[in-house]
Amino acid sequence: MIKIAIVDDQSLMREGLKTILNNYDDLNVVALGNDGRDACDLCVKYTIDVLLLDIRMPNLNGVEAVKEIKRLNNDVKIIMLTTFDDEDYIVEAIANGANGYLFKDIEYDELVRNIRAVYNNQYIMPSKVANVIAKRLMNQEKNRSELQTYNLTSRELEIASMLKEGFTNKQIANGICISEGTVKN
Template sequence: MIKIGIVDDQDLVRDSLKILLSAQDDFEVVGIGKDGYEALKLVENYHPDVLLLDIRMPIMDGVEATAMLKTRSPNTSIIILTTFDDDEYVLNAIRNGASGYLLKSSAMDELAKAIRTVHAGGSLMTPEIATKAFKMFSEIVKDYPKRISSIKEETTLPCNLNKTELEIISHIGNGLANKEIASMLKLSEGTVRNYISSILQKTGLRDRTQIAIFAVRHKMV
């Protein structure tokens, strides 16, 4: 069962999504919220597998909320919901740890497929957004001392990382999704997610993007 959280400032959107998603046999809507503050509470209380997050909300928008949410619950995959194709907002949300975005006008089968995709470790990006995201990531890697201040210059390779964790870091650095990593290492996807949580805890990194940058810095790719 995939646990889902829904955060949107429009009552109709929240209620409609809850009804439609609850009708899926493998989905369970564990909580809803209307703003960034309630998103934080939802994640702290329920730790959903996937969070549908509105990009424009009161108190805290989806971009800022994504960064805080990934810090508090790194295993929660975030899908940004937007009513328009706003590249800058989407890219900033992805940089903060979101797995991708969908338009609110997307069909139910597309949304359901998207939830299952990110839960399996995949991402959701149009070719245009993917190209921009790759360019942005490349620039971050080249200039990470200034762009990613939370990855300090003195960061060293923790000696308590085991062989499997090192392999997973390398695979993430090469852009592989959890499903692909699981297949290569002959592990379940849940086990891979558990290893990623352990990696984040041991390294002090925030999310999957920082793990990828970490892998590049330590020449593990």
């Protein structure tokens, strides 16, 4: 039996999915939540195999909830189930540990197939999401090869990446065990 939690700020969506999914013999919706904070709490309180999680919710959005849930319980499989196809949401959700990204206009039987696939350790996403991730990876590779034309060392590339992410010189120095002066240079 696959134990499922559904977290969405729209009660009709939560309750409707619960009713539909509980009609399948191998699925059991064990918990419902309204926001990302609920998602974190449910993953601690219940044994959940697969979490269906919306992106835009009050208190804590889905991407931030993924980060926190994976920190608390890395065994929970998370499927982002949303209407948003924003590139940053997609990449951040997958990068932070989501096992899949689906859109709410999905057919129920297809959603069930995807829940089963994620439960069986597969990653799932529609081609639109895969295209976004592939595009982002190609851009990263292009940026990497552009940086290599400047003959930067791997350590310099690591520092540049950390600077890009907003780390201070001191944070970088502490994070990679070098002096702050070396980071500045």
